[in-house]
Amino acid sequence: MLKGKVAIITGSGQGIGKGIACRFAREGAKVVICDMKEDLVKQVEKRIIEQNGIALGVMTDVTKAADIKNLVEKVLDHFGTIDILINNAGITRDVMSHRMSEEQWDLVIDINLKGSFLCCQAVLPTMRDKNYGKIVNISSAARFGNPGQVNYAASKEGIVGLTRSLAKEVGAKGINVNAVAPGFIETAMSKAVPPEILKEKVKIIPMLRQGTVEEVASTCLFLASDESSFITGQVIHVDGGRYMP
Secondary structure, eight states: OOTTOEEEEETTTSHHHHHHHHHHHHTTOEEEEEESOHHHHHHHHHHHHHTTOEEEEEEOOTTOHHHHHHHHHHHHHHHSOOOEEEEOOOOOOOOOGGGOOHHHHHHHHIIIIIHHHHHHHHHHHHHHHHTOEEEEEEOOGGGGOOTTOHHHHHHHHHHHHHHHHHHHHHGGGTEEEEEEEEOSBOSHHHHTSOHHHHHHHHHTSTTSSOBOHHHHHHHHHHHHSGGGTTOOSOEEEESTTSOOO
16 A cells, blocks of 8 residues: 555654554555654564564654754655655643643643644655655644643644644645544553543443554555545544544
8 A cells, every 4th residue: 555655653663653653564665763762763663674564763853853854864865755754753741731830831842743843844845846745643632622631732733733734735736734633542551541540431432442553553544545645634533433523
């Protein structure tokens, strides 16, 4: 489905990003593993190569324009082009707003929202020159708001605005820009949730279960492929029907 395509996936050292990278590699993409933790980058890169995939690991801090410039230069030197960008890097710093520090606000906004913008900005010259590109920004069902997540919700709703505005800017250049908003997904973080709380969370999901990393990756795969060539500026919720905007 992605044979020969070059795909950058930020925050792909673990969790959803790792799942997307491994799925794209199985579909024939040349994947670029980006994360701030060198050991995680190397682990995912090694895993993909051992499974006969093609991968390049690059340590990257998405809040730093110099890091992103270095990333793009390395990808172009190594693979010659960029076809796909998945903006997945993100963090949470949950705390009620009256106790939230300026640092906690800034860090979440910088990584989740500013990082997505900087990465889009960095790959667009290549995509515009070739009149082709697929950008998928990872938002979240939390964009509708959760107590203790004013920073995270603001960043994820901001990603929706970024997605729609950018889609209108670059559509004429053959570039599709969409967003995926995962809901309650099975990850290492969700496994740490106490069983009684987990049960209550699942109860309000119409499909009565958590989603899987693979289900998020499959949605990203569709949007990164030519199967979605006439879809842009959209937000697809992968949340079992929890939110129906």
